[in-house]
Structures are given as structure tokens and as C-alpha cells.
Amino acid sequence: MKKIKTYKQALSSLYQLRLFGTKLGLNNIHRLLQLLGNPQQRLVFYHIAGTNGKGSTAAILQALLRTTHRKVGLFTSPHLEDFRERIRINDRLIGRREVMDGLKEIFPLLPQVAETSGCSHPTYFEAVTALACRYFEKMKADAVVWEVGLGGRLDATNVVIPRVSVITNIDLEHQRYLGNSIDKIAREKGGIIKDGIPLVTAVQKTAALSRLKKICRERHSLLVDVNGDYHSQVKESGLAGQLLDIHTPDRIYHDIFLPLAGEHQIINFLTALAAWGQGDSRTAKVSNRRVREVIRGVRWPGRFEFISGSQDYILEGAHNRAGAKVCARTLRMVVGDRTIILIIGVLGDKDVKAICRSLVPLARKVIAVQPEGERGLASSALARVCRTNTGLKKIPVLARKS
Known part of the structure; x- marks a missing residue:
């Protein structure tokens, strides 16, 4: 690998690791972190898996943890615009110099991992996971919110022993890797549950919840069911957010915006609250006023993100069947009878028909575009799928190159 002199060179070398594809398994990451001195063993993690809602839950949980910790790390994927979005402390992105220094330390170790019995050449995500662990250790993070990349059991993030495990929800996704039934996917995501470590979950599907309960019994882990123990009352709602009263087993929060x-997102908030309560003994000392302040400041771009102006926009990153259904339901709730022009781009390996089936009928007009990269579905092909999913309405569908 070429000598790294600039941040651009560091990222270019990192992106080259994508040639090694997606490999589920823990041997590589265990060996890589061992060569780095096992930084994960000196950190406190809140490990979050789930089909959807992981990122929003992680952002909310990080905000709550900042009321009781000085430095809170956040590791999420993918990034929207800047690679550094994946690794941050107190919402401050990792610096370019820190990325360069971290990769200079990691890259020479990759051949050693590849030469180890039972291992192969580390992937892009494994290298990024190691970079995050090392950075959080160097920065002496007091707590780390740690989002699963894919699945759970064999995901590189599952190298940690967390303070709390979180599974937001479970639906069909990534069947090629995780299995073609809710139960099989629940087994994979339930793989993040560790012996004696509490699980917080908002899973609703009966088959998934039954599987998680079974795993928790086997591992002597407390299961906290957000749907049964946490409740909310919506006082006001709109495109910019919602005003809530929250009832938890220990406390009532009034007027949380x-x-x-x-x-x-209410369910994601309740899930984050439950994880905070399970993992942090100091939550009772945090005032309702302080909780209101930090929650009001939560931002998670690209997740039903409302941009107001002469023309209002909503940016949404839903990329599976369940996410598209939730997006459609939210649009019906908060947009009302306003005209919707849907600009849509989908990767070719996603459930394109299911996504279009949920979203296209809500639009007055559809513009299909092709996302950047080789996985992006051609706009002409996407437009054809859109035209077959308009329902009973006649909706014009246009194809644009970008």
C-alpha cells in the first residue's frame, strides 16, 4: 500500500478495501483489534442493532448520555456526505488528521491479519470498525453508542461486550446474509445479546420477539420491552417534530419536543430512553429541563429531514420494505393534502417493487433518478417499476439521469 501523505490518499486507500466485499464473521476483527492492543476492552458500549431506526435511536441515546458523561462516542453507518460522519465524539466529527493517523496505524496490520490462520484480508467495514475503536480509546471516551453494520451475530461491531444491547425492530432485510424469515433474522440480530447483559427492544413482530425472549432466557439477560413498559402522549405534531409527554416505569417527562x-421516531426515543435508564445509574439526577434541552437539539440528517423554504423538501433514506411503509405512513400523517412530487432513486439490490408500492401512489408526479455508483438502478428501469405501482391513479413518471 502506498505511503499516506494526505487525507485524500488515506480515504482512497481505505475505499480500495471495498474490493474485498462483505464478509460476515468475527475472526478478522478480533485479530485486528488484538494487534492494536484490544482498545474495545477499555470502552463502555451501547450496542444497537435493528432493521430500521438504528441511527435515529443512536443519535438520541448519544444526546441523553451526554447529560451524564463528558465524552460520548458515536459510531454509525453509512455516511451521507463526509466519511467522518461515521465516527464522532459529542457530535464533533473525527478530524482528518485523526483519520490519517489511525489508518497509518491500521494499514500495516492488514497483511498480518490475512496471514493468520482462520482469517482473511480485512474488509472496508472491518478497518473502519477498528479505526473507530482505536480513536475512541485514544480520546478516552466515557461511553460509546455503537451501531451494527449488518445483522448482528457476525457483524464486526459484535466484538464488544456492551453495557446494554438494543434491538430497535426486526423485519425482512438482507435475506441473502441473514435468512429468509423473521425468525432467522431475529436469530442473527439476537446474536448481539451477551450473557447477563440487558436487552432493550421495541420489536413488535411476534416471531421476532419470541426468538429474542428465548435467547435472553438462555443467556440470563433481562429483556426490557419498550412497547409494554414505556408510553407516550402526542400533544402536538408536524413536519418539524412533535411535542410529547413520556411515561416510563420510573419517571414522567412533560413537554419534550x-x-x-x-x-x-417516538418509538426510537422511548427505546433510547430505556437503554439510557438500563445502562446509566445517574439518570435520576438529570432534570426534566436538561432532558428537554438535549432532545430538542437532536438532528439526524436524511431521515424524514424537513427543509423549509419557498419550496419545502423532505429528505428520506428509507431503503427497504419496512422503511418505505413507515415513510409513507408518516407522509400521510404530517403532509395532509399538500401536493407531493416524489424524486426517487434506489439501489438495484434493494426491494425496488416494495419501496415503489408504498411511496409512488402518494405522489402527484414522480421523477426517477439513478443514484451514483455501480449499484444504482438505472432511472429508466426505476421509472418502469414506478409506472406499475401507481395504484388506481394516473401519475406521470419521468426518468432523469441525475
Whole structure:
């Protein structure tokens, strides 16, 4: 690998690791972190898996943890615009110099991992996971919110022993890797549950919840069911967010403004509250006023993100069947009878028909575009799928190159 002199060179070398594809398994990451001195063993993690809602839950949980910790790390994927979005402390992105220094330390170790019995050449995500662990250790993070990349059991993030495990929800996704049934996917995501470590979950599907309960019994882990123990009352709602009263087993929070729209974000908020309560003994000392302050400041771009102006926009990153359904339900709730022009781009390996089936009938007009990269579905092909999913309405569908 070429000598790294600039941040651009560091990222270019990192992106080259994508040639090694997606490999589920823990041998590589265990060996890589061992060569780095096992930084994960000196950190406190809140590990979050789930089909949807992981990122929003992680952002909310990080905000809550900052009321009781000086430095709170956040590791999420993918990034929207800047690679450094994946790794941050107190919402401050990792610096370019820190990325360069971290990769200079990691890159020479990759051949050693590849030469180890039972291992192969580390992937892009494994290298990024190691970079995050090392950075959080160097920065002496007091707590780290740690989002799963894919699945759970064999995901590189599952190298940690967390303070709390979180599974937001479970639906069909990534069947090629995780299995073709809810039960099989629940087994994979339930793989993040560790012996004696509490699980917080908002899973609703009966088959998934039954599987998680079974795993928790086997591992002597407390299961906290957000749907049964945590409740909310919506006082006001709109595109910019919603005003809530929250009832938990230990406490009542009044007039919390959550700047994220949709019923699903309330569930994500309740899940984060439950994880905070399970993992942090100091929550009772935090005033309702302080909780209101930090929640009001939560931002999670690209997740039903409302941009107001002469023309209002909503940016949404839903990329699977369940996410598209939730997006459609939220649009019906908060947009009302306003005209919707849908600009849509989908990767070719996603469930394109299911996504279009949920979203296209809500639009007055549809513009299909092709996302950047080789996985992006051609706009002409996407437009054809859109035209077959308009329902009973006649909706004009246009194809644009970008």
C-alpha cells in the first residue's frame, strides 16, 4: 500500500478495501483489534442493532448520555456526505488528521491479519470498525453508542461486550446474509445479546420477539420491552417534530419536543430512553429541563429531514420494505393534502417493487433518478417499476439521469 501523505490518499486507500466485499464473521476483527492492543476492552458500549431506526435511536441515546458523561462516542453507518460522519465524539466529527493517523496505524496490520490462520484480508467495514475503536480509546471516551453494520451475530461491531444491547425492530432485510424469515433474522440480530447483559427492544413482530425472549432466557439477560413498559402522549405534531409527554416505569417527562417527525421516531426515543435508564445509574439526577434541552437539539440528517423554504423538501433514506411503509405512513400523517412530487432513486439490490408500492401512489408526479455508483438502478428501469405501482391513479413518471 502506498505511503499516506494526505487525507485524500488515506480515504482512497481505505475505499480500495471495498474490493474485498462483505464478509460476515468475527475472526478478522478480533485479530485486528488484538494487534492494536484490544482498545474495545477499555470502552463502555451501547450496542444497537435493528432493521430500521438504528441511527435515529443512536443519535438520541448519544444526546441523553451526554447529560451524564463528558465524552460520548458515536459510531454509525453509512455516511451521507463526509466519511467522518461515521465516527464522532459529542457530535464533533473525527478530524482528518485523526483519520490519517489511525489508518497509518491500521494499514500495516492488514497483511498480518490475512496471514493468520482462520482469517482473511480485512474488509472496508472491518478497518473502519477498528479505526473507530482505536480513536475512541485514544480520546478516552466515557461511553460509546455503537451501531451494527449488518445483522448482528457476525457483524464486526459484535466484538464488544456492551453495557446494554438494543434491538430497535426486526423485519425482512438482507435475506441473502441473514435468512429468509423473521425468525432467522431475529436469530442473527439476537446474536448481539451477551450473557447477563440487558436487552432493550421495541420489536413488535411476534416471531421476532419470541426468538429474542428465548435467547435472553438462555443467556440470563433481562429483556426490557419498550412497547409494554414505556408510553407516550402526542400533544402536538408536524413536519418539524412533535411535542410529547413520556411515561416510563420510573419517571414522567412533560413537554419534550422531539425534532423528528413520525410515530416511529417516538418509538426510537422511548427505546433510547430505556437503554439510557438500563445502562446509566445517574439518570435520576438529570432534570426534566436538561432532558428537554438535549432532545430538542437532536438532528439526524436524511431521515424524514424537513427543509423549509419557498419550496419545502423532505429528505428520506428509507431503503427497504419496512422503511418505505413507515415513510409513507408518516407522509400521510404530517403532509395532509399538500401536493407531493416524489424524486426517487434506489439501489438495484434493494426491494425496488416494495419501496415503489408504498411511496409512488402518494405522489402527484414522480421523477426517477439513478443514484451514483455501480449499484444504482438505472432511472429508466426505476421509472418502469414506478409506472406499475401507481395504484388506481394516473401519475406521470419521468426518468432523469441525475
